[in-house]
Amino acid sequence: MSAVLTPARTAPPTAARPVTQARVIRSEWAKLRGLRSTWYSALVTVVLIVGVGAGFAAGKPYHVSAAHPAVTAVSVSLFGILIAQLIIGVLGVLVFSGEYGTGMIRATLAVVPSRLPVLWAKLLVLAGLVLPVTLVAALAEFFVATAIQSARGGSAISLTDPGVLRTVIGASLYLTVTAVIGLALGALLRRTAVAVSAFAGMFLVAPLIVAQLPHSVARIAPYLPSSAGGALWGQPLATHPLGPWAGFAVLCGYAVVLTGLAAWRLRRRDA
16 A cells, blocks of 8 residues: 655744844843853942942941031942943944954844844943942942941931932943943944053043143043033042033043944945
8 A cells, every 4th residue: 555645744934033133132131141241340330339349338438528428428439330340341342343343243233124123222231231230339339438437437428418329320321321332432443452442542541641631721621521411420530520411511521422433334234
């Protein structure tokens, strides 16, 4: 008896899901949280902010007065942010330049051919990570530093004192925008070493160089990224700083311009 051959059943083709901004965000979040460097950077940032603040608080007891308001003590204890900003900036650079280094960016842009949703997604997930982590670190530093100061006989400082809450939250906002600038540099320059060098030049080297220039040129110091943003959390690194929110607006302006340039290059140049 001859066997009866029946055609094999094939599974019906599945329709490809449309690429939406929400799906791109979920994909980028999976990438970011899957990297050990992300969590190492977050841990080092928290340790720097809290540890340096505790070290400053363990020094001479601080007594609040009209000449030395509470906000001054808080901004001094947050000095670790000047170091932490480099860690956060490098993390921002790696979020984009890391994919160019490994070649993974080609697969990413093949899935998202319109390209710009990738940039927006990376910005959102990075800011969504940096903002809460640094806010928790700044608050922890405040309570640790004030507890140490109180134990050493210093004046009691509260979050409700004038300018204190703005300084603490401003530290987190500053680091978040700093991370965005790092990401924009990574997307614009595409090479990690070049982008990190550009970031360090903007935030660390430029203020030192400008401070040594003639007064007519040194007047640009308050408008440098670290000086402008530092006005929000009390360390403007300039003789005549901008107001807190004016300085933060200037810092955000840097982020917007660099992100715009990164978006332009992402659309115009191949990976």
